[in-house]
Amino acid sequence: MHLLASAIEETPIEPSSAGIMILFAMIMMATYVGVAVERFHKTVAALSGAVVLVALSLWLGLYDYPKIYEFLKEDLNIFGVIIGTGILVDVVGKSGLFHFISMWIVRLTGGRASTLFLTLCLVTFVFVAVLTIVPAMLILSSLVLVICRSLGYKPAPLLLSVAICANSGAIATFASGLPNIMIGTAAEIPYVRFLQVSLPYAVISLVIAIAVLRFMFRNDLPWQQSAEEQQQLRVQIESFDPWAMVEDRKVLYRSGSILMATVVGFVFAQQLGVGMDFIAMVGATAALLFAGKGVEDAIGKVNWTVIMFFMGLFVIIGCVKQTGALAFVAQQVIAVSDNRMELLIPLLGVFSAVASSIVDNIPVAATLIPIVQDISGNGVPAEPLWWTLIICCNLGGNGTPIGSISCVIAIYALKREANQHIGWGTFLKLGGTIMLLQVAGAIVYVMIVYNQGLIPELVSHG
Numbered sequence: 195m196h197l198l199a200s201a202i203e204e205t206p207i208e209p210s211s212a213g214i215m216i217l218f219a220m221i222m223m224a225t226y227v228g229v230a231v232e233r234f235h236k237t238v239a240a241l242s243g244a245v246v247l248v249a250l251s252l253w254l255g256l257y258d259y260p261k262i263y264e265f266l267k268e269d270l271n272i273f274g275v276i277i278g279t280g281i282l283v284d285v286v287g288k289s290g291l292f293h294f295i296s297m298w299i300v301r302l303t304g305g306r307a308s309t310l311f312l313t314l315c316l317v318t319f320v321f322v323a324v325l326t327i328v329p330a331m332l333i334l335s336s337l338v339l340v341i342c343r344s345l346g347y348k349p350a351p352l353l354l355s356v357a358i359c360a361n362s363g364a365i366a367t368f369a370s371g372l373p374n375i376m377i378g379t380a381a382e383i384p385y386v387r388f389l390q391v392s393l394p395y396a397v398i399s400l401v402i403a404i405a406v407l408r409f410m411f412r413n414d415l416p417w418q419q420s421a422e423e424q425q426q427l428r429v430q431i432e433s434f435d436p437w438a439m440v441e442d443r444k445v446l447y448r449s450g451s452i453l454m455a456t457v458v459g460f461v462f463a464q465q466l467g468v469g470m471d472f473i474a475m476v477g478a479t480a481a482l483l484f485a486g487k488g489v490e491d492a493i494g495k496v497n498w499t500v501i502m503f504f505m506g507l508f509v510i511i512g513c514v515k516q517t518g519a520l521a522f523v524a525q526q527v528i529a530v531s532d533n534r535m536e537l538l539i540p541l542l543g544v545f546s547a548v549a550s551s552i553v554d555n556i557p558v559a560a561t562l563i564p565i566v567q568d569i570s571g572n573g574v575p576a577e578p579l580w581w582t583l584i585i586c587c588n589l590g591g592n593g594t595p596i597g598s599i600s601c602v603i604a605i606y607a608l609k610r611e612a613n614q615h616i617g618w619g620t621f622l623k624l625g626g627t628i629m630l631l632q633v634a635g636a637i638v639y640v641m642i643v644y645n646q647g648l649i650p651e652l653v654s655h656g
Contacts, residue, residue: 210256210516210517210518210519214254214256214517215517215518215519215522216519217250218247218250218513218514218517218519219514219519221243221246221247221250222243222247222510222511222514224243225239225240225242225243225510226239226552226596228242228243229596236503236596237499237502237503237506239506240502240503240504240505240506240507240510241502241505241506242506243506243510244505244506244507244509244510244513247509247510247513247514248262248509248513250513251513251516256513256516256517257516261512261516262509262512264512265508265509265511265512265513265516266505266508266509266512270471271372271469271470271471272328272372272471272504272556272599273471273501273504273505274469274470274471274472274474274475275326275328275329275470275471275474276328276496276497276500276501277474277475277478277496277501278471278473278474278475278476278477278478279328279329279332279333279474279477279478280332280478280495280496280497281478281481281482281492281493281495281496282329282452282453282456282474282477282478282481283329283332283333283336284491284492284495284496285449285478285481285482285485285492286449286450286452286453286481286485287336288488288492289440289441289442289445289446289448289449289450289485290437290438290439290440290441290446291446291449291450291453292333292336292337292340293340293436293438293439293440294436294437294439294440294446295337296337296340296341296344297344297435297436298436299313299314299317299337299341300341300344300345300431301431304424304427304428304431305345305427305428305430305431306419306424306427307347307415307416307417307419308417310341310345310347310352311351311352311355311407311408311411311415312404314334314337314338314341314352314355314356315355315356315359315400315403315404315407316400317334318330318334318355318356318359318360318363319359319360319362319363319366319396319400320363321333321334321363322360322362322363322364322366322370322600323363323366323367323370323396324367324370324457324460324461326364326369326370326371326460326470327360327361327363327364327370327371327598327599327600328599328603329456329460329474330360330363331356331357331360331599331600331603331604332497332603334356334360335353335356335603335604335607338352338353338356339353339607339611339612342612345427345430347415347416348414348415349608349611349612349614350414350608350612350614350616351407351411351414351415352415353604353607353608354407354601354604354616354621354624354625355403355404355407355411356600356604357598357600357601357603357604357605358403358407358592358600358601358624358625358628359400359403359404359407360598360600361399361588361589361591361592361598361600362396362397362399362400362403362589362632363396363400364588364591364598364600365392365393365395365396365399365584365585365588365589366388366389366392366393366396367385367388367389367392367393368383368384368385368388368464369385369460369461369463369464369470371555371588372555372556373555373556373558373559373583373584373587373588374388374392374584374588376556376559376560376563377559377563377580377583377584377587378584380563380567381576381580381652382652383580383652385464387650387652390650391581391643391648391649391650392581392584392585394639395585395635395636395639398635398639399585399589399632399635399636402628402631402632402635403592403628403632406624406627406628406631407624407628410623410624410627445485448484448485449481449485452477452480452481452484452485453477455477455480456473456474456476456477456480459473459476459477460473497603497606499606500599500602500603500606503602504599504602507553507596508556511553515560515561520549520553520558520561521561521565523545525565533569533574535574535575535578535644536641538569538574538579539578539579539582539637539640539641539644540637542562542566542579542582542583542586543582543585543586543633543636543637543640544586544633544637546558546559546562546582546583546586546587546590547586547587547589547590547593547629547633548590548593549590550586550587550588550590550591550593550597550598551590551591551592551593551594551597551629552593552594552597555587555588555590555591555597555598558587558590559583559587562583562587563583566579566580566583575644575651576652577644577649577650577651577652578640578641578643578644578649580652581640581643581649582636582637582640585636585639585640586633586636586637589629589632589633589636590629590633592625592626592628592629592632593622593625593626593629594618594621594622594625594626595616595618595621595625597625597629601621601625605621
């Protein structure tokens with residue numbers, strides 16, 4: 195957290211010429227076109243864009259080479275969380291715990307598609323709010339794939355639903371999303387304040403997501419199952435043995451204990467003064483020590499493709515940000531509002547959501563934090579702007595397949611485990627619709643709670 199705070203407090207960027215800003219922005223957009231082209235691997239596209247922009251930056255003398263490490267340092271915790279939870283999830287998965295939990299969820303819902311869908315959406319919300327988005331998605335994607343294989347359901351509707359509902363869970367608490375930690379640290383927002391202001395809309399956004407997902411997937415799952423089909427499901431479920439994948443019950447119990455301890459660690463990481471990445475790595479180390487058999491195999495199962503993809507993206511954004519282009523665009527959006535709150539909240543909300551769906555919410559949050567601090571110093575209250583930024587940065591991730599790490603993880607799992615590819619067109623129709631409704635609702639929500647005086651004042655920032 196201190197690392198994030200120090201990254202936010204960097205010296206202001208000296209804007210480059212308009213020509214350089216435009217050139218870098220065009221290369222960034224060309225990279226996203228490469229990501230969108232199905233024949234071109236998104237990780238290769240991101241790394242290619244990063245290489246081109248770094249070479250161009252050095253040639254133009256925008257910065258010295260060591261600056262690249264500054265682009266990555268504020269996001270190192272993300273890589274730590276991905277690596278730690280990747281190892282933890284693999285070791286725990288081999289113990290048979292996820293299969294055991296999956297069978298329990300199946301029995302609880304009777305395997306009925308409608309009940310199973312709703313249960314998974316609610317479990318996702320709670321998991322993300324408690325675990326944070328990366329470990330929750332890694333665990334849930336494993337659960338969903340096991341359940342779908344057991345019942346013969348298509349995995350895409352359930353896995354994409356989990357990914358989209360995860361972004362609602364990400365706005366629930368201070369620690370449930372990285373933008374929350376960044377913005378909450380800069381604005382000095384207490385943990386409990388999130389439960390007062392952000393959690394109610396997190397629940398509303400979840401309801402919106404569930405309603406749209408249920409409609410969009412109306413033909414993809416057997417929603418209306420006859421009494422005979424339900425009876426067949428019950429007979430099938432009774433034949434499932436929750437212990438079938440468990441080789442050693444002691445290892446299962448140890449794995450479950452380590453997983454629960456890691457969850458508790460995530461909840462209290464802030465109070466302990468450590469990062470989520472440290473908790474994840476401690477959980478991974480404990481799993482390898484006390485429950486792991488194939489250490490090399492567990493480490494090899496880490497999602498290195500996603501790590502390389504985000505590394506490329508963060509370097510690209512760092513290069514574009516270094517030209518002053520992101521700050522320039524954001525300042526123009528703010529200038530149009532003339533510091534009027536009824537215009538400022540919608541403009542900030544729309545800009546942060548759209549930018550987050552294209553760029554990734556972490557650099558968007560990092561760029562907009564100092565701008566919000568600047569505007570709120572002119573008699574404009576900062577509180578509604580902070581909450582707009584928190585909610586819309588997270589929900590903007592539903593807009594595109596690369597907008598949030600939950601969607602990236604879900605789409606990658608579908609490709610790897612189910613050999614199913616989700617194109618941009620398919621996802622935009624689904625996630626884009628949900629994002630538009632959620633962001634519109636968020637703007638209305640913040641305006642109402644602000645006008646009703648329901649947003650508590652924060653510590654004044656100079």
